[in-house]
Amino acid sequence: MASRNTIVAHVEDRPGVLARVASLFRRRGFNIESLTVGHCEEPGLSRMTIVVDGDDHQVDQVCRQLFKLIDVVSVEDITYTPMVDRELALIKVSASNFNRREVLDVVEVFRADVVDVHADALIVQVLGDEGKVSAAEKMFEQFGILEMVRTGRVAMRRGPQTTKPPAISDSQQAAAAIRAMLGRRPEGALPFASD
Amino acid sequence: MRLTGARILMECLRAEGVDVFFGYPGGVVLPLYNTLGEYPDIKHVLVRHEQAAAHAADGYARVAGRTGVCLATSGPGATNLVTGITTAYMDSVPMVVLTGNVARDLIGRDGFQEADITGITLPITKHNYLLMRASEIAPAVKEAFHIASTGRKGPVLVDIPKDVFVEEAEWDGYPQGVSLRGYPIMDVPRDDEVDHAAATINAAKRPIIIAGHGVVQSEAQDELIQFAERADSPVLTTLLGISGMPEDHELSYGFLGMHGHYYANMAADQADVVIGIGMRFDDRAMGRFSDFNPSAKIVHIDIDPAEIGKNFVTHAPVNGDVKETLSRLLPQIEQQTHPEWRGEIDQIMADHPTDYIEEGTGLGGPWLVKALAEYTQGQATIVTGVGQHQMWGAQYYPYTRARQWVTSGGLGTMGYEVPAAMGAQFAQQEPIWSLCGDGGFQMTSQELQTVADHNLPVRFAIFNNGFLGMVRQWQELFYEHNYHSVDLGQPDFVKLAEAYGVRGVRATTRAEAIQVFRDIEGYDGPVVIDFQLEREENVWPMVPAGAALSETIESAEEV
Incomplete structure (x- = not known):
């Protein structure tokens, strides 16, 4: 099944780690839809949210190849788990005295915020999942989008379950955790059979 | 004790038990060569081209079963290693590659003989390091040898700027261990995977084992023989798996692939369970993927989880070290006998021997x-x-x-x-x-x-x-x-x-x-x-490029 999968990876916060990840994607011909990097709850680690285009087999390969990078501490495909995913967009919309009210109506519908105002333009901040941000973008097009930036997806599992990296101390436990993550696939879409 | 970076590096090599390494000097590694005389127990072999240094370390590693070491200077010295590093990477050969680089303040400024060798070797090394302080040398070299020689083995590159060789740092002995959170040792397989593989193998009527380089690398020749005898399964090897199974053993049927034996290719194509051990189902071995024995169940034992399921749908994956996995699998394999199946392969072998020796006095x-x-x-x-x-x-x-x-x-x-x-x-x-x-x-x-x-x-x-x-x-x-x-x-x-x-x-x-x-x-x-x-x-024989193993040909007339 072709889809956009959401992968969460924890990586060592070291120079060159982004290049390693990017090099791997290029080398293996994997298609990155978006990649977002930032701090996480643990100092020394960064959290990457990677949205990958491909069928389940390809995405499984992405995870396995990512895990082989020494600086990658954990990898998990959370596509099939309940999760919250968000992205943020800043959209500079053309708006003058003649149509500002109409623009603000759209802003309100999307529960977006106006974060900058000028006589000829506004900057609107839209926060939401990919579908919502895309819908807002489409609505603002009628007024004229002067400039836009989207962050790419960040995501987190719902409920008490986490995608925390395995502890430093226990390498066997880490191996088991990685294997468990790697094996988790919806029935019928496996690279290997389950019978 | 305070030592220069160059001496720390040599102390590390000594602690790793390196007795020979292959190298070629140049401007930025002069501080290192200046200390080599103090380490006569670590033989430096001066090659005539850096590519040869990498291949020599690779050849040494494959025969000695230890990590090979080579050294080159910055820029062209380092780039000349690239073919040798890639060769080792593709065949999972443990190697530590040392390169010098320009002084720290020149890095990134296109200095004379500067090459971004860590960038260049990103996709052809298991891991690499650019060290910016002498104090980083000992832990990095320890990690490099550890990474190169464990798991799926491979080359690791350590790039050291000229002034880091000269800088002093505290040396209080070689590090005892490594702390690599993103690199767990995956030698021990999961019990459920072993159980599943054993059940699949026990149910096989026409099993075939394909042994790869992992058998050699893991020193698992004895375990492989015991396993094959218990399962009464013919054993093929991949090209790199050759010597992993003694060819004078009655269950040995040579190697398969593009120029593998006819009977080996047919056996792989006609088996009901294909047991890949320490191999990666490469296209040269398996022929056209879509037509490789579609009805066979595949059992795949490999240390690298990324190899499992990469090219084929795998029925029973086992992620683990070959030696470790085979010794856990063995007690679960019931003694089998497959005389009819072996008889079939023997017949194919009798009809299609690899014996293309021409008559005459000329050399072939x-x-x-x-x-x-x-x-x-x-x-x-x-x-x-x-x-x-x-x-x-x-x-x-x-x-x-x-x-x-x-x-x-x-x-x-x-x-x-x-x-x-x-x-x-x-x-x-x-x-x-x-x-x-x-x-x-x-x-x-x-x-x-x-x-x-x-x-x-x-x-x-x-x-x-x-x-x-x-x-x-x-x-x-x-x-x-x-x-x-x-x-x-x-x-x-x-x-x-x-x-x-x-x-x-x-x-x-x-x-x-x-x-x-x-x-x-x-x-x-x-x-x-x-x-x-x-x-x-x-x-001869030959599987034409893009053909299936079942389409192996034995003469030009069949093209």
């Missing part, structure tokens, strides 16, 4: 390898280049001892044969036999000087047919005999050898070849033998 590749096997009683360590001679070497020599066969399988690097044999010779006393193509030999023959410097008893057997033989074979079979750029001019190899102070001999007939074997018996220095072969001999 298959004849020559068989004669060599007889002369060396099947005991020699064979290193090859890439092409026809490599395939004949794989087909006609009876390998029985692990690490007896050294070849560039994944990358297919011509020119590997000379420096890899040279490096391998540092791992054993008995003469290494280097099977050379006349094309490959000319790529790296400058190393005859290094071989002469150390009076290494390598026998370079040039399979000289005056052609790039394998390319010519393809042009003959698949490009309507349209020979282009394959008719190789060449020097007088005997005179070339003699110019380096190396013994050179020539044989043009079978009788002369046998005489040569007798003449060089016991000679303790290097020998170059120019075996002048029939020019247009082909390697």
